Amino acid sequence: MPIEANGKVFETDEEGYLANINEWEPAVAEAMAKEDDLELTDEHWDIINFLREYYEEYQIAPAVRVLTKAVGKKLGKEKGNSKYLYGLFPYGPGKQACRYAGLPKPTGCV
Amino acid sequence: MAKAEFEIPELKEYPEIPPIQPGSMAHSKPFVAKNPDFMEPLGYPAELVDNWQEKAIEHMGDLLGKYRSLQVFLDACVKCGACTDKCHYYLGTQDPKNMPVARQDLLRKVYRRYFTFAGKYFPKLVGATDLTQEVLEDWYSYFHQCSQCRRCSVFCPYGIDTAEISMAAREIMDRIGLGQKYCNEIIGKVFKVGNNLGLPEPALADTLEGLEEDVLDDTGVEVKYPLDQKGAEILLVTPSADFFAEPHVDGLIGYGKVFHEAGVSWTLSSKASEAANFGMFIGSYENMRRISLRIREAALELGVKRIIFGECGHAWRVAYSFLNTLAGPFDFLDPNYPVPQHILEFTWGEIQKGTLKLDKSANDHMVVTFHDSCNVARATRMGDEPGGQFTIPRNVIKAVCNNFVDMDPDTIHEKTFCCGGGGGLLTDDLMELRVKGAKPRMEALKNVIEEHGVTNMAAICAICKSQFTKVLPYYGMGMDMIVSVHQLVSEAIVLTGQDTGDDDEQEDSTEDAA
Numbered sequence: 013m014p015i016e017a018n019g020k021v022f023e024t025d026e027e028g029y030l031a032n033i034n035e036w037e038p039a040v041a042e043a044m045a046k047e048d049d050l051e052l053t054d055e056h057w058d059i060i061n062f063l064r065e066y067y068e069e070y071q072i073a074p075a076v077r078v079l080t081k082a083v084g085k086k087l088g089k090e091k092g093n094s095k096y097l098y099g100l101f102p103y104g105p106g107k108q109a110c111r112y113a114g115l116p117k118p119t120g121c122v
Numbered sequence: 123m124a125k126a127e128f129e130i131p132e133l134k135e136y137p138e139i140p141p142i143q144p145g146s147m148a149h150s151k152p153f154v155a156k157n158p159d160f161m162e163p164l165g166y167p168a169e170l171v172d173n174w175q176e177k178a179i180e181h182m183g184d185l186l187g188k189y190r191s192l193q194v195f196l197d198a199c200v201k202c203g204a205c206t207d208k209c210h211y212y213l214g215t216q217d218p219k220n221m222p223v224a225r226q227d228l229l230r231k232v233y234r235r236y237f238t239f240a241g242k243y244f245p246k247l248v249g250a251t252d253l254t255q256e257v258l259e260d261w262y263s264y265f266h267q268c269s270q271c272r273r274c275s276v277f278c279p280y281g282i283d284t285a286e287i288s289m290a291a292r293e294i295m296d297r298i299g300l301g302q303k304y305c306n307e308i309i310g311k312v313f314k315v316g317n318n319l320g321l322p323e324p325a326l327a328d329t330l331e332g333l334e335e336d337v338l339d340d341t342g343v344e345v346k347y348p349l350d351q352k353g354a355e356i357l358l359v360t361p362s363a364d365f366f367a368e369p370h371v372d373g374l375i376g377y378g379k380v381f382h383e384a385g386v387s388w389t390l391s392s393k394a395s396e397a398a399n400f401g402m403f404i405g406s407y408e409n410m411r412r413i414s415l416r417i418r419e420a421a422l423e424l425g426v427k428r429i430i431f432g433e434c435g436h437a438w439r440v441a442y443s444f445l446n447t448l449a450g451p452f453d454f455l456d457p458n459y460p461v462p463q464h465i466l467e468f469t470w471g472e473i474q475k476g477t478l479k480l481d482k483s484a485n486d487h488m489v490v491t492f493h494d495s496c497n498v499a500r501a502t503r504m505g506d507e508p509g510g511q512f513t514i515p516r517n518v519i520k521a522v523c524n525n526f527v528d529m530d531p532d533t534i535h536e537k538t539f540c541c542g543g544g545g546g547l548l549t550d551d552l553m554e555l556r557v558k559g560a561k562p563r564m565e566a567l568k569n570v571i572e573e574h575g576v577t578n579m580a581a582i583c584a585i586c587k588s589q590f591t592k593v594l595p596y597y598g599m600g601m602d603m604i605v606s607v608h609q610l611v612s613e614a615i616v617l618t619g620q621d622t623g624d625d626d627e628q629e630d631s632t633e634d635a636a
Contacts, residue, residue: 070325120318121584
């Protein structure tokens, strides 16, 4: 199901993940969030931006613990846990946030 | 991502056998592997071949010739009905095609048509049917509603193993170009990157480094999580979910602490950075073998003397039951230890030797129950006594927790219920099946919560842990109820030299480190 954002059409796979990560732009995340009835705040963007940076370096989404630690360092210890992340992304930071960030879906027993 | 568009089963005080609802799950199908990259690296055609019917029969004949058991299972059923109410997917979905005998019959009726005298000449008399498009669709749907947990086979008087029939059906479908996206994409990643996640070596190294920092912050002790360390005594092969997800990673932290205190040298491998072997789920000997061989290669390259498997259900089946034939002989390993060994066997051994200092009160805020993983329970053993796969995990839990309660005896040990996500079904496109299939386990869990105040359920399988994390909230329970067994061990271990000063002091040191 392709997704429309910023007047353009973006190809996605069966599960709604962006087909080509290089095509990503912030409007894609906004459009995907809108479909989930979610409004992206600065807190969401902090996570999305971190995911993209990490992916650029390692070609994979960060492990949950790597993510929570990074969030804790940046935003304060009380936010460095998966409860905080699930609060922002109810379908799970690993999957929902990755999708908004244009990253491929993490596969395996996760 | 849709919200739940299906009815969540109601949990009862006593298990009830529900009335049938024919066709209620006919719509449930996982995504087909349409991308050639998910098929060709596994040796399968990129898409459904033109003469798929002819090919499917040919492949069925091939499997019948290779696996005598398959033919026995297809011939032996007397329709006694003992299996009909034993499958969690039937109990949760009420679809009669999820009764194990009906699932088997989907393959059996085609087998009879093409491979038996009566079926060739008098098909109607023996319930034999042609392999039609409709039958193929049923295969794809209902052989992906079997988690190959083998609970039904425990109750079958002939020991018919539906898992083996499901595996054969999936292998036939793969060979004609009809593959399941979830499993096949993952196997491709194992070949390409080394693990199910597609976690490359630099990311793995970074993640492990992070764990070392965390443990140091928490305890003041330098516990190592080594990667590709040549000459180490032990190679630990663990599911890649242990690096990535919660509560899996808390188990990995525990393995490291146990090795540290035991004083053995160990290493993970970036080549064999995955214990899981989805080749088994798709019934493919070739793929299962290729995946297994990485472990052998890694063990040889690193020069280890022992191989230990982390908490992963089906990996332990492949390791315990098949590894030697798939990737052996392991004559280069130390024969004084089991080849391979389970991490729980190792930890239990150390507990018995008294090398671990354990403070059980660290887990006093929990009342723990244990979920036997299907593959561990019904296809393997631990230790050197019958039933060790049941007693050793419980012994370890009881050694590190003061409060342990078992669930209903009909739902544990060899009668354990699948988590609902095993056998290559742990994918979001099968969420309805996963939620409904979890019902019997959720029911037993809810009862011990109400009767005994259970707060947490421990598991020793990456799939079970992820599945429960996902489905518990559907039943009104918290996703963080599920814990790794070695997470409990990790909490209770007092490391040599660990800072056990008063709380204030610990707070300070953690803050400084952060």
